[in-house]
Amino acid sequence: xxxxxxALRSILVLSSLATGDWLLGRLVLADGWFLGRPVAPFDPxxxxxxxxxxxxxxxxxxxxxxxxxxxxxxxxxxxxxxxSGFGEFRYDWAGARIGxxxxxxxxxxxxxxxxxxxxxxxxxxxxxxxxxxxxxTDAMLERVEIANLGVAAxxxxxxxxxxxRDGWPRQPDEVWLGVLPQAALRVTTRFRPLLDHWSLDVAFxxxxxxxxxxxxxxxxxPASSLAEVxxxxxxxxxxxxxxxxxPWVARARRAYAPRGSSWTHSSFAARLLTTVWExxxxxxxxxxxxxxxxxxxxxxxxRTMARECSERGxxxxxxxxxxxxxxxxxxxxHGTWEDWAERLxxxxxxxxxxxxxxxxxxxxxxxxFGPGGHYTSEASDLxxxxxxxxxxx
Numbered sequence: 533x534x535x536x537x538x539a540l541r542s543i544l545v546l547s548s549l550a551t552g553d554w555l556l557g558r559l560v561l562a563d564g565w566f567l568g569r570p571v572a573p574f575d576p577x578x579x580x581x582x583x584x585x586x587x588x589x590x591x592x593x594x595x596x597x598x599x600x601x602x603x604x605x606x607x608x609x610x611x612x613x614x615x616s617g618f619g620e621f622r623y624d625w626a627g628a629r630i631g632x633x634x635x636x637x638x639x640x641x642x643x644x645x646x647x648x649x650x651x652x653x654x655x656x657x658x659x660x661x662x663x664x665x666x667x668x669t670d671a672m673l674e675r676v677e678i679a680n681l682g683v684a685a686x687x688x689x690x691x692x693x694x695x696x697r698d699g700w701p702r703q704p705d706e707v708w709l710g711v712l713p714q715a716a717l718r719v720t721t722r723f724r725p726l727l728d729h730w731s732l733d734v735a736f737x738x739x740x741x742x743x744x745x746x747x748x749x750x751x752x753x754p755a756s757s758l759a760e761v762x763x764x765x766x767x768x769x770x771x772x773x774x775x776x777x778x779p780w781v782a783r784a785r786r787a788y789a790p791r792g793s794s795w796t797h798s799s800f801a802a803r804l805l806t807t808v809w810e811x812x813x814x815x816x817x818x819x820x821x822x823x824x825x826x827x828x829x830x831x832x833x834x835r836t837m838a839r840e841c842s843e844r845g846x847x848x849x850x851x852x853x854x855x856x857x858x859x860x861x862x863x864x865x866h867g868t869w870e871d872w873a874e875r876l877x878x879x880x881x882x883x884x885x886x887x888x889x890x891x892x893x894x895x896x897x898x899x900x901f902g903p904g905g906h907y908t909s910e911a912s913d914l915x916x917x918x919x920x921x922x923x924x925x
Contacts, residue, residue, distance in 0.1 A: 609737030631667025650710025654682030668916035687718030716819035
């Protein structure tokens with residue numbers, strides 16, 4: 533009898549817990565949010581109100597019959613269009629950001645042409661046209677002209693693809709690759725919000741994987757049109773067919789299962805645990821670890837760019853452009869990227885690390901970065917002056 537009473541009580545307790553869990557799931561997580569954050573399942577795979585507004589805007593433009601492509605690029609994901617922009621952010625015939633003047637259409641004799649590729653830290657996202665480090669360096673070097681082909685939020689994969697498509701036709705004598713260490717994981721995904729849930733963009737992109745021989749294999753952008761962007765974000769099964777092998781989907785597949793397809797979607801505890809698991813694992817150090825999958829991929833992209841430069845007779849320079857998070861970490865301990873950079877130097881790749889120059893500027897690190905985390909005019913000037921010194925050595 534005693535065993536029976538214990539069993540009955542256990543059943544009642546478990547039933548109460550299960551019922552409470554179900555009710556919490558229905559009441560607290562009804563809108564898919566908890567404490568200001570989205571909760572799995574992520575169907576659709578959008579993580580913020582701003583992302584939903586961007587999708588609604590794209591849909592409205594498609595419905596009007598006159599969609600504005602904006603920066604959408606079927607090959608690269610997004611890109612600054614030639615002869616576009618306004619104010620301090622204008623782009624010339626080559627799609628390069630205009631500093632003082634557009635890039636010359638024909639290379640002038642005696643002028644060394646540099647093509648700079650990279651992300652927003654190369655582009656100069658929060659400074660005026662003449663204040664980016666590319667524009668300042670150009671102005672300081674009399675016999676050098678720099679085509680700034682940096683694009684906000686690019687990974688090294690997109691930088692390589694942009695060099696191939698838009699950089700080589702400019703016939704550069706040198707190629708400068710700007711690297712933001714804290715953004716290294718961008719090479720892992722083909723949908724920006726999967727990596728960065730608070731990304732302001734709803735943007736798909738290409739990426740590379742490594743084949744059995746360790747060479748790069750391109751996995752194209754899954755959305756070749758704006759209509760395909762909306763289609764992938766309205767049909768979860770189509771999204772999974774296209775991006776089911778994305779590492780951030782693959783490691784937490786239940787978080788991206790179509791809504792209602794799993795019992796976990798009705799459980800308060802299971803949804804929270806799935807959400808916590810999905811957000812974990814974004815290990816930046818893996819991109820600078822020679823033994824890790826992402827480290828091999830990241831390094832191979834750099835080596836491939838260096839090799840292609842050598843084959844075309846162009847000098848290659850890797851410029852490390854640390855963000856605020858990078859500098860703070862370096863102040864506490866060793867910089868995540870520093871051993872990796874040294875290994876590349878030993879391979880014969882020219883590497884310029886701007887961390888010492890920025891860290892040694894004196895004062896608070898905050899003044900070197902704008903509200904969006906990009907370099908201020910002061911930081912751009914420091915970088916340009918240091919690059920001129922390095923080029924003179």
